[in-house]
Structure formats: C-alpha cells, structure tokens
Amino acid sequence: MIAAASRRLVLFAGLMLFAGQGAWAFSAFTAEEIRVEGVQRLESGTVLTYLPLSVGDRVDQSRSAQAIRALYDTGLFEDVSLGRDGNTLVVNVRERPEIASFTIEGNKQIGGDELKESLRQQGMAEGELYKRALLDQLRLELQRQYYANGFYAVNVETEVTELDGNRVDIAINVEEGQVAKIADINIVGNEDFSDEELLDVISLESVKPFYAHPLTFWRSRANYSREKLLGDMETLNSFYQDQGYLRFNVTSIQVSLSPDKRDIFLTINVDEGDAYTISNIEFAGDLIVPESNLRALVSAREGQTFSRQLVTDTANRISSGLADFGYAFSEVDPLTRPDDEEKTVEVTFFVEPGKRAYVRRIQFSGNQKTNDETLRREMRQFEGATFARRAVERSRVRLARLQFIEQATVETEPVPGSEDLVDVDFSVSERPAGTLQFGVGFSDAQGFLINGSVSHSNFRGTGNRLRLQAETNSFARTLSGSWTDPYYTEDGISRTISAFYRDTEEIIRFGSGFDLNSIGAATTFGIPISEYSNFRIGFGVETNEISTRIDPITLGGQPTFLTSAELRQFIRQNGREFFTYELRTGWNRDTRNRSFFATRGANTSVNFDFKLPGSDVEYYNASFTHEQFFAVGTWSDWLSDKFVFETNLRVADTGVWGKGRDVPPYDNYFAGGARSVRGFQDGFLGPRDSFNNPFGGQFLTTMQNELVIPTFLESDNKSTRLSLFYDVGNVFSGADEFEYDDLRSSAGAAFYWFTPFFGLLRVSYAVYVDERPNDRVDRFQFSFGVGL
Template identity: 35%
Template sequence: MKDFLKAASLGLMLPLSAIAQSFVVNDIRVEGLQRVSAGTVFSALPVRVGDEIESVEIQSATRALFRTGYFEDIQIGRENGVLVVTVRERPAISKIEITGNKAIATEDLLKGMKDNGLSEGQIFKRATLEGLAQELERQYVAQGRYGASVKTEVKELPRNQVELRVIVDEGSVAAIKHINVVGNRAFSDEELAEIFELQTTGWLSWLRSDDKYSREKLTGDLERLESYYLDRGYLDFQIESTQVSLSPDKQSVFITVNVREGDVYTVSEVDLAGDPVVSEEEIKRLLLVREGQTFSQIRMTTTSDYITKRLGNEGYTFAEVNGIPEPNKEDNTVKITFFINPGKRAYVRRIQFRGNTRTADEVLRREMRQMESASASSARIEQSKVRLERLGYFKEVEVETAEVPGTSDQIDVEYTVEEQPSGSIGGTIGWAQSSGLVLGGNIQENNWLGTGKQVGIGVNVSTYQTAMNFSYLDPYFTPDGVSRGFNVFFRENDYSEVNLSDYNTTTYGGGVSFGYPVSEISRVGLNVNFNHLELSASSGSVQEIKSSPSFLDDTSLEGVTRANAEIIVDDANNGIANNLAMMIDENQFNTSADGFIDRYGDAFNNLALTASYARSTLNRGILATRGASQNFSAEFTVPGSDLEYYKFIYTGQYFRPLTKSLTLRLRTRLGYGDGYGDLDQLPFFENFYAGGFGSVRGFKRNTLGPRSTPAEFYTQLPCATDGESITQNCYQVDENGNLDIRQNGDADPFGGNILVEGSAEVIFPLPFIKDQRSLQSAFFIDAGNVFDTSCDETQINCYDVDFGKMNVSAGIGLTWVTGFGPLTFSLAKALKENDDDETEVFQFTLGNSF
C-alpha cells in the first residue's frame, strides 16, 4: 500500500498522517520523467538512501524540487521502505511566433525573452511570460505608444510541448502638442524651447521624429534645462515639478515643467585646496572661472577636467578634482573651491589590444607613446589612441584604463579597435565615368597582411591607360619611424581618351623614397626617381605639341583650284583623263611656330628629386572629421637631365565642428611649375589640370583652364585621274595661288603651369543610418581653375592668374568605404563657368582603390 504526500505549491502544507512517523529510506524511485534526467532529480533531492526522514524532510525535498523550475506538480509517497517521487514536468517551448511588431525588432524581442528564460527548447513558465508581456508594454509606453497592447497565447502540442504566440499591437506614437515652462522670467518660452530635443509637431517632424514623446528624451531635456540656467549664474535654479498628460484618445501629449529660477550669482573668490602636486601657478593658469564673473557650472566642471588631465599627465591617473560652490544668499555671490586629491602616482603594468584580428600587435604597439612600466600619462595614452586612428586601418579606436586588482598604483591600458578595409585586393572590374571600363589584377594594400607595410602590385587596362607597377613602403624601416620605399612602373597613356590633347606617352622607370619624422605630427621626405619618357604625336596633334600644317606623304606638291578639281571629277566620271594641276614652290608652305616636340625631341631621360613636408593633426586616416593637414612638395629634375624643370605643390585641409552633428571642412590645392636651363616652360605633359573628383566637381575631369590650338591641314582636292578614278590629290590654292588651310577638330584641354583650387564642405550625417563610420556625406562649394604664365596667342580660355576666371560649383557628395575601395558620388551644378568649360552634373567612381 502506498502513502502519498501531494504538494501543489511551495507554500502548501498538508497533513502527513500516513507517514507522520519517521522511517529509513531503503531506496528512491522517480516516476513521470520525460525530458528531465533522473540524475537532475537526485542531485536536487536533499534525501539519500539510508537517511531517516520525517514529514519536515519531505516538505524540504518538495521545495527543493520545485526550485529547479522543471516541474509543475510533485507528489512524494512511501511504499514500504521506498521513497516514491512522482512528478509532472513543465512543457517545453517548441516554437515562438511574434507578430505585429515594427518599432522593436523581432530579434531584440527574442533576445529579451531568452534573457528571461523563454526560448525554443527551454522549459515554459507562464508567470515569466506574463511578466514579460507587461514589461514589453511598459517599453512601448516609454516610446510614447500609449495605445500599445501585448497579448500572449499558449498552444499545447503533443509530447508535453507548447507553442508561444506573442501578438503585438504597437499603436501609434503620441505626438507632442504643447510644451509649457511655467515660472520662467529671465528667458522667453522660445529661447527655452530651443534647448529641448522634444518639440511640438512641425513640418520636419516626420523626418526628425522630434515630436514623439519619450521618457528618456524628456529626462535629457530637463537636464539640459537645468544646465542652461546653471551655466548663466542661476545657482538656486530648481525644477519643482513635471507633468505629462495624455489626451483621451492617447494620441496627444501635453508637457508642463514648473521651474523656480532664483537669482544670478557672481563669483566672489576662487580657491584651491588639497595637494595640487604641480605648482599652484600652473594650476591657476588652467582656471576658467575668475573673480567677478557670473557663475557658470560648465566653466567650473571644465576647469576640474583640465586640472584632472594635467595631474594625469604627471602619472596621477586616479586624481579627483571637485569644484565646490559655496553660495552667499545675502549678496548673491559664490565662492568656488577646487578640492584636489591626486592619489598615488600610477604606473602602467600592461598594454593590451583587442579587436585586431588582422593587424599584428606589433603594428599597434609601435604607435604607442605610453610605455609599459612607465608612469601613466593621460596625454600619452590619448596620443597613442589618436595615432592608431590616423593609421586608417580602423573604423573606431577606444581606450580604457583599469586598476590592477590588489594594487593601488598600477593600471592596465586596453585599446579596442574595429578594423576596416585599408585597400583593395584581388581582381578588379570597375567603372569610372572619366576613364571608362577598368580591368586588371591588382593589390593595393596599406596594411599588407596585417604588417602595416604598403604594397601595390598591379596590371591594369582601361580605355586610356595600360599600366604595370610594383611599389613597397615600410613606414618603420627603423624603429624610430624612418620610412623607406621603392617602386618600378611601366605606363602607356592615350590622353585623347580622358578629355586631353591628342598625344601618347610611353614611360618606364623606378625610384626610392625615404621619410623622417620631425615630430609626432610632421615628417619630411625625399624621393629619387628615374624615368624614361617617349612622346608620340599624330598628324592631329595640337600645335603646342607639334607644328602644323605639315607635308602629307600621299599628297603631291601640286596645287589645284576648286573649279579645276570639279572639272577633273567630271572628266573622271566620263572616263576622260585630265590633269590641270600646277606645281607649287615649297616656299609657299607656311607652318606654325615649332611645337614642344619640334624644339626638344620626343624621347627623354630624367632624374627627379622630390622633397616634401607633411603635417597632420587629423583624427582619422580615412574620412576624418576634425583636425588639419597640410603637405608641401618640391620636385625638380637634376641638372643634366634631358628636361630641366621644377614643380611646387601645396595641399591643405581643415576641419572644424559647427554643431554636434555638422562639421566644416575647408580644402585647398595650389601648384606652380616652370622650366629652367635650356627649357623655357614646364613640359606640357607635366601641366596641372582641374575639374572632376578631388578638384572642382560639376565639371568634366581635366577640362578646366587653357585649351590647345587644333592642328591645321592644307586642304586637299583631286587633281589627276586615270580615266576611271582619281589617282592623285593636290593642295587647294585660290585664284592667286595661295594655299588654303583648315583646322582639324576642336580645342582640347591642355592644362597650365599654375593651379588654384579651393573647397568648403559641410559634413552631415545621413538620416536613417545608424553606423556611419564608413560613410561621409557633405554639401560642398568648389572653386578653381588652371592658369598659364606663357599663353600662346592662338590658345583659347588661357589666362594668367585671374580670380575673376575661377570656376564655381555647388552640390552634394557621398563617399562609402567598401572592401573594394571607396565608392563616391556627387551631384553638382556649375554656378560660374567660363567659355568652353564642360559641365557634368552627376559623377561617380567605382572599384578604384584609395
């Protein structure tokens, strides 16, 4: 016969008359198990074979089994000396289905349910589900969705399983209809309204969502309101109450904030207390608050931060500096005392890196200015972070300092990085609007195999260029940052395909480069390059490259008038041979001034030296948002080269935050070049060009500035037949025997020896995109042109420097850093253009490495 004890809940106590007396457990048997193992029950059961138990022990055992959460009913009975445990397991969750949610993603809901013990395969607990539904409704209310409701359904399935259904009705977000600040006298309602992130419904609210009530946003607005008053001397300012009311239809929110402004306080005295460690004079130079000023909380807290950072530079990373205001209500003055507690000087035990799955630790460690075992310096730790950001290998760099457990004077410094593409690797299929289809295999990597070295290998073919190159640069050829690199190359260019004059070049050569760091933010460089250049000009090459008109091999030195030519053609059609040509003296041929090839030849060997200086305080190597950079280079071919010339180039950019989300970028590029020795001009193939990406957007690439003079041809006419067809062409002459000349084609962009470019951009975040670290969008105004100090009389659009001839455009641009390189778009309109300039509204590049 069995005696049973049934416990329906943890708190239920039943009479145990059948087994009121103690007995010795000879065995334990568990019944009713399906998924839970017997071992789980035995490990949770506080009873063992051989124990003598009474009703108290049985109650304790029941509670212990309920605490596992696996069972919804437990019965414990006795069969002779055997303790029988009969259980009914809770059902397992087979499937979870969520419908109706948009504002909160399904993945986030499932994660929240899992964190609370509700996920597929886990034991179902109804109380947990009900509590989770209530919490979810509270989250929707916090978003201003007061009409939201969450219903749950539990469908029982065979084999003790259930399916959970969560049905969400999010409703709509209540819009803010009115924000009222009561008690303000010093500032108008309009002034205070500008402080709030929450706004009443406006014409841009659909985009900004600033009229959607949120408890978190309101809390932030109240903090900003308090700071606004405290920063203007209202030391007694208080927010006495806040009311948020809802319309009956739960669609409109009304916010009322009751404030008490108080009086304006003036600083009567500024004092220092504690141990400043450094000299008091140095600390006083960091003070932003002065006697006689209106009290400002932001100045007081910023001063505390400055002093803390200064002590941190001396190794006191745990320093505490607190500004304490002591108001005197009688005369509305306040004494500010800065209490300084430097703590112990800290030393760096270890520097660690996380997130660099591709880049070697050595590459990061060599950028460190904070050394291990040295005293900690806040400035050096931050400087090391900035140097990592400037590498261009990482989307983001974060740094944390942690106190070493068990010590009071040691810290560990940990840098966490998130890597990003730093070049392009593999086969390339791309398209550039300016150069057409680009095919080839290339590797252009600024972080080769995570070593920090720059390697470029490529064979590329496009409509205007065939190029092969290899380049290598080791930025840490020596441990102190001296760089060394070299390159070899071969190029064939057909410049008529990229909006330039009709000529071809074949170039091959190589060079070596060195760089030396002058300081943390600047370095100098020296490049030595040799190149062999061959020029190829056609009969259609412009007059600046090759003189024209010239003799044609298939044309007789005879002349014929148009009237005579018509007779010859008629005779040829009638099968009658005739020749009415007249001989022309070669002195009648008049050519233009000698072109570059006529004067200097078409093959050159040049040895060029380039000295450069670069300075950068940019916060990032790619898509920077603050800081400045400038680069100056001077290139010249050494005396004895076939062509002796020099070029100076300056580029600079400057970033300045305008607001929390807007940044101003100013950019300029200037260039000047000329010849020396026997060369009286800059070689035309070294000319500067402007227009397109990186220059003046909204204009076709390389089309701004001086134009070439088209080649001229002597007009040819038929002058002899064989009775059936024309067998000979002659030059056309007029009735007076003068040769007729015509031009071939249009004037092409030719470039000049002076470049002036400038740009102003306002960088802004794109709406609806959370992670914008690989994106940068901007409104821009570009201006620039190319000028020349030795314009030929026949050239058009050629001027000496004249800022009245600057081209101007405005538009919007977007750059996205992908694994294949940057993808860049611009949409621009020319605001000011010169005659013969070529505009282009939409421009893009795809597949090019940076």
C-alpha cells in the first residue's frame, strides 16, 4: 500500500511538473482503452462521466492536466493521478470517505437548529463526503464565534474515527468555559464629558456587586462581546454628534485579557474635538411646497448647538410631510458643511420629492374568515386617490383596533413600469372571533361566580357582534344578550340592540337585605362625528321590583326586618315597583393605540342618561371618565417604550329631576376595590346603612394612577402588565356633601395577566392605605374570570 501511494505521489508530482515546465512523464499517445482503479462506492462509469477524455482521444500534457483538474473539481476524490499501461489510460483515484455520523456536543451558547442547518448546507452531515479542510475551517469558525461572544477559555476538539467501507465518524467536543467579564472600562481623552456620563451612554459595563444593581443582576451587562463593543462605539459617536462634536473620533480600542481568560480590561481612546453650532439652515432641490412650510418642520435652529439627531428628525419630518401630500417616495438628505475655523456648520436639506403617487389598488391578505368589505370600510386611504401616509397609517390602526384582528401591518409597493402608482398592501392576522365559554371566576365585588357565554365579534365575516351571556354569583343571576352592527348605515352609524334579566339579593356582595328583579331592553346608536370621536343616543325601557325581607322569628310580637331602615324609607316614599323610560346620550373620543393594554393615547367619555317623563321615578345619571396613557421611559434599549404612565379619572353624579323623592339605591355609586380605590374593601367607601353595610351614594369621584414597569416576561405589556399604583377617591351622599379631606388614598403594586382560560387576572397589594375609623381595609385583592 505504501509503495502504491508513493507511486501515485511521484506520478502526481511529475504531472504537476509537466504542467508547469512542459516536461511529461510519458509520451503522448492515443487512448485505446480507459481503466479506472481505486473506486469503492462509486462505479467506474461515474468516474468516466466526469473525465473529459474518451477512447480514441489523444492524451498529451495539456489534456492530462485538464482531466486531473476536472476530477478534483468534483469534490469526490482525495487523490487523483493518471498512468499508462501500453495504450491504456489508467485513472487512479482515492475517494473521499463518507460521513457515517456527525455529532457536536457541549455547545450551549452557540448552536441550535440554525447551526445544524448551516453545517448541513456546508456538507457536515450524515451521508455527506468528508473533507478535512472543511472540518478544520469549522473548528476555527466556532472558536472565532466563541471569542466574539467573550468565551476566551473555549476549547474546540475534533475527532475523526475511520470505519470500514471508507466511512468516518466525526465528533466535535466543545468545552465552553466561562464567559469573560469586563473588569474595568477606561476612557482616555475625554475632557468635556466625565467617564460616568459616557459609561451611562454605552451598554457594556464592568462587573458590579449585587447590591449595586439588585433588580437587574440576572441580566448583567458585564459580559463581553465584540458585537456589543462595536455597537457601543457607534452609540458613543452618535452621542457626541448629538452634542455638536462633529469631529469626534474613537482613535483606538485596547482589549486586554487576564491570564486566566476570565477578566477583560477595555481602554477606549477618544478625540472629542470641539462643539459646533449651526450657522445657517437652507433648502435645496425641488421645493414643491413653500419654504416657509418646510421651515415650520425644522426642529433645529440657527445659533444652537448642532445635533445630528435633530437634523435627522427634521429630514424625516419633511419626508413624512411630503408623503401626506402624495409624494410617497420622497427623499430628504441633510447635507452639512463644517467651518473648522469658526466651529460652525451650515445645514442644507436637499429635497427630492419624486413624482406624486396615486393608489392603484388596496389589497388585504391573511383575512381567511373576514370579508374583504368588512376590512375595506375601515380604510381612510382610497383607491384612485392621492397617496397620503397619514391616511394609510390611520387605516392600519383602525384595522388593528378591530376585536377580531390581532395584528395589522402595511406595505407600500410601487407599481412596476409606473412612476406615479403604488399599491397599498395590508396584512392582518386574525384572532378567534367566536367563543363558547363556561367557567368560574372570583372578584371582591361579586365573590365566586359561574358564567357561560356565546359570543362572536365577527359574525359570518361581517364584523357584526353577537353576545349571549348567563352568570350566577353569590347574590345575583343574570341573563343578557346583545347584537351590534358597527355599520348599520353606510356612513358608519352603529346600532346595538340589547336585553337583560337580573335577579339579585343585594346591591353588591355585601348588601342591605332585599331582593331585586329587573328586566330591560334598549336600542342604542353610535354616530361618528370625527375620526376619533362619536356621539351615542338610544332609548331603553326597564322594570324593577324591590322585595324586603323579614325574619320569620319575631320578638315581642313585632317583626324583625332584615332590610335596612334606609331602604324601607325609600319604599315608603317611592313604592316597590318602577317602570322607566330612559334616554341614553353620550360623547366619546378615543385616540388609544389599542383598546387592551394601551401604551399611548387617551379615551374620554361624557354620558348623560335620564329617565323620561312618564316613568315611575324620574332621575338622571351623568358621568365623566378620562383615561390617559404616556410613554415615559427610554432609559435603555431594553426598557424602551415599556415605562407607561396611566391615569384614569372618573366623576359621576345622579339625582332626581322630576317624579320621586330619591334615586333608587340600586342606581347608587360605590367605591373601594380593584376598579376604584384599591386597598379598601369593595363597596365599603362612602355612605353605610343601618346595618353598617354599603348603601352607596349619588356623587362619586375616583382617580387611579399607575406607572407600568417592565418585567422579564416575554409577553410584557402585551398580555401581562406590572404596575405601581396610587389611587384616590370616595363616594358621597350628594355633590353638595363633597369634602376634599374625606377622600381616601392608597398605594401599592398590581399585576395583570390575560389568561387563556380564565380571562383577565387582577392582583393588587396596597402597601399604603389612608384609612379612617370605620373603614374596612383589604390590602390584598384579586379577581379573575371577569371583564376589563
């Protein structure tokens, strides 16, 4: 075998010498036969298909070299040589081994399906041909990736085991070691900004003790990676550019490694340069709108310190403004001309609006269960009209706010062959619109409850909403149903028809000892008066019957009432049965980015409902509610857009305007609990009855304030929410009884989770409660299986 290998080596060396210097080991001849030697898995015919020589061809130096290159290029052979036996051309080959098995172990940080697929595409998989050079390259590449991620102690070993049948087993064993931690970051050359200021800008940081960051120790930023370092240098450059330092430069970076390869020392050398101010702002290019309009969009001003971010924002605002006028693909390039002697810079915004674009077609995808027309009626951008970016974005938001749409995205594509036509493509993902639910729940106001419901927010793909619900809890049983057509008319007027039956034993969970049977129905119309607001008007009828309770065991021949004195007095003055006609009116403005777990925008409602003349009791209900959401935190990339401040104000008043001496107690307001002032027992704020149970009042004012804070949960701010709260409010007998000093307040933490089986779970704990004598405190409160 050794002799044969030596012979092939000599032959191959001679062939290479022949190809380079014109000498040839044997004279040219005409091949009368071609014989293949050395094949194991392959057939001789397979080798001949790759050989650019045939019987009858003349074999000389050039054609021999060409034949050897052709066989090597197939990648099937480790060794190829040509020989001559008389007039027979002998092709000697050694096939590459086949990979019988390929394993990689120990790679926890770098691996997964993506690595396996990448290796398979490169030929490192079972059934592929083994190439030693490729294996060495793979080992070096793995090592490089580990180094880039801070694993300098990594050891990558490869083991190749030869098997029978020209096969091999390949095993890669990785010992990752520990990731290197940044022991120190030293910035040299900074004079105008301190080390602390610059270290706050970048994401990498040196190792700090646990007590220095107890809330985020589990996501330490002291782990080194080359990608993070390069990203931080870009961030540092942007920081200086935003402060006017146009000539800032990172001159060098030194990365030192401790002998045990666990600690890294970074030295960043910078040249700050000088701060530049804006000397002049000009516009150039095709100014299709008056320059005064463009200047109104400029954030930067002459004489102020130059900021790259302000200049970029201005360019984007101008481009967006042009897009609202139909110039969908406008480009605004901010050009700067520094004066290094005066330390000033001239800024010129070069405008290339392109051609005005018109929408050829609006298309929808992903709506498998929703009719095209149901989505199309939400559009504020129309086909054939001038393209308007703001109208397209508003259309996307309207789609995303539909109850049966989980997510909506939009892309604007130019029409091939046209310079002024675009297609607007909306892609939606639908959430289940129809639900059949049966479950249990609990709330502080209702206790344990059992409910069942049939609902569909997109009936037969039309967007119409159907809901039938039955619920029973510790003191009430309710049946209700409603049908809503959001586009009852082509102008977008909605209509809701609803009916209910309710049998209750208390006003709330802790009531005043009476029974109430209620039946009612209503028709309500919603009339849009602007893009964000609508007016509500409707008519309803309702009948209520109150029954008092008496203890069957009497004392001294006198009945013992289980019903409070306040309710008995109301019955004496107003009766037990009430039939009412109600006019329902209201106004609402909603600019929230989504209706569930919003992060910005506001929702304001003003409602005024009153019992019409001819009712057994004539009174009104007036309320004002305002929800506001502010994004308040962009402290780092991880926290960006996750700090949200929410305030929810509610003021409500009810009173008699005509027939009757008082408002029925079942229409009183109650406070305390998860929906008003947390930390107080549900309903126990405000007036009490003769049994010291909640009786409710006719004037309510509450405010809930929450600071939403990020968590480590992947669904953070989408289906879960953690917040710190401060609540204040109370209920009073009437508006004239309001006293600021009588308001109650509390503070604590709350957690919300939209569970897949039990609906919204609310949990809150009030650390601080401003309690007074006779107040009932309930610091820990939770509910699930009930609505928002």
